[in-house]
Amino acid sequence: MSLATSRLLANWASLPVEFQPLTVAATWHGWFVSTFVVEGDDAARIPPELAEVQRFARSLDCAYILFDCDADEVDGLQRFNW
Numbered sequence: 001m002s003l004a005t006s007r008l009l010a011n012w013a014s015l016p017v018e019f020q021p022l023t024v025a026a027t028w029h030g031w032f033v034s035t036f037v038v039e040g041d042d043a044a045r046i047p048p049e050l051a052e053v054q055r056f057a058r059s060l061d062c063a064y065i066l067f068d069c070d071a072d073e074v075d076g077l078q079r080f081n082w
Contacts, residue, residue, distance in 0.1 A: 001067065003082040005047045009033065009067070021045045030067040049078050 001009075013026040021042035023034035035057040038046050046054075056077060057065045073079055 001049055001053075002047065002080045005050055006082075008047065009050075027066070027068070029069045030071075033065045033067060035062055035065060049080075053077060 009024050009031045010026065012020045012022070012024045013031060017023065022036065022038050023032075025032045033050070033054070035054045037054075037058075038051075053065060056074070
């Protein structure tokens, strides 16, 4: 994910769940993020690369994604160096 998206997830994780546009929880090295489809006004708040990963995870029948700074990269998904 991009640095901007990582900052966005960190911000969302600090909010009460009812104020998050999608379910996100901070971990020691990253975030758990819901793969549920975001609808309405909140859909526009989801960065394109995050939406892409969510679609990929849903195609594997995953309900959540664990973004971890030490995780392997996935072929076919964007990579960001920061």
